[in-house]
Amino acid sequence: MTTELTDLDWPQHTDRLELRLARAQDADEIWPWHRSPEVQEWTTTLSTTLEDHRERWDSHLPVSVVGLQGGHVVAVGKVERQDAWSQADMVGQARGQQAELGWVLDPAVQGQGLGTEFALALLRVAIEGLGVRRVEAGCFAENLASRRIMEKIGMRCEGVFVQESLHRSGRWLDGMSWAILASEYGARQS
Numbered sequence: 551m552t553t554e555l556t557d558l559d560w561p562q563h564t565d566r567l568e569l570r571l572a573r574a575q576d577a578d579e580i581w582p583w584h585r586s587p588e589v590q591e592w593t594t595t596l597s598t599t600l601e602d603h604r605e606r607w608d609s610h611l612p613v614s615v616v617g618l619q620g621g622h623v624v625a626v627g628k629v630e631r632q633d634a635w636s637q638a639d640m641v642g643q644a645r646g647q648q649a650e651l652g653w654v655l656d657p658a659v660q661g662q663g664l665g666t667e668f669a670l671a672l673l674r675v676a677i678e679g680l681g682v683r684r685v686e687a688g689c690f691a692e693n694l695a696s697r698r699i700m701e702k703i704g705m706r707c708e709g710v711f712v713q714e715s716l717h718r719s720g721r722w723l724d725g726m727s728w729a730i731l732a733s734e735y736g737a738r739q740s
């Protein structure tokens with residue numbers, strides 16, 4: 551049977567963060583910082599109204615984990631189990647074998663290593679919790695902070711896609727794909 555995020559024990563803790571599953575009522579709390587220009591610069595989705603933001607938040611709840619400090623949500627993460635690519639006759643065995651991660655931090659707490667701490671915790675959730683064999687994440691190549699996080703938590707840059715991604719500034723930017731295998735994660739832990 552496949553383990554889901556809801557099957558795991560919550561909350562989980564890092565040195566400075568408490569992690570739990572996202573809740574519908576978190577939407578309003580994060581709205582003031584989630585819509586800030588420094589966060590929206592690199593996120594995929596852009597909500598222009600609170601209603602829009604709530605609707606989008608609700609649709610992402612099954613794959614969303616939040617990080618709290620002092621009882622406040624300061625980090626939002628994605629841990630989404632996905633099917634690995636396979637030849638058609640192997641689809642059943644490739645199903646749910648990998649996960650995609652994402653992370654966003656309240657600008658008020660950025661620059662203290664919390665992004666790295668949170669991302670590592672999400673990686674642990676995916677590999678030790680969900681038991682996937684491979685974890686992936688993507689970013690715009692110009693998102694240096696996110697790239698550095700991926701590097702620091704042991705992910706490998708597996709692809710740079712030249713002018714592949716259209717940014718909302720109107721510029722075509724390079725995209726990057728990063729990944730780590732569960733076996734590589736395990737070797738780093740030991």
Ligand SMILES: CC(C)(COP(=O)(O)OP(=O)(O)OC[C@H]1O[C@@H](n2cnc3c(N)ncnc32)[C@H](O)[C@@H]1OP(=O)(O)O)[C@@H](O)C(=O)NCCC(=O)NCCS
Pocket residue numbers: 588589590592593652653654655656659660661662663664665666667688689690693694695696698699
């Ligand atoms: C990316 C993000 C989560 C980083 O959060 P953070 O708490 O500042 O991260 P950390 O403090 O752990 O810093 C991570 C590393 O990035 C580096 N870094 C941070 N900002 C940087 C920048 N503008 N340019 C280059 N490096 C940067 C830090 O120095 C650190 O590296 P170091 O330990 O070698 O010094 C945060 O900036 C954010 O939420 N950005 C908007 C949303 C986003 O980009 N999400 C990811 C989409 S792929």
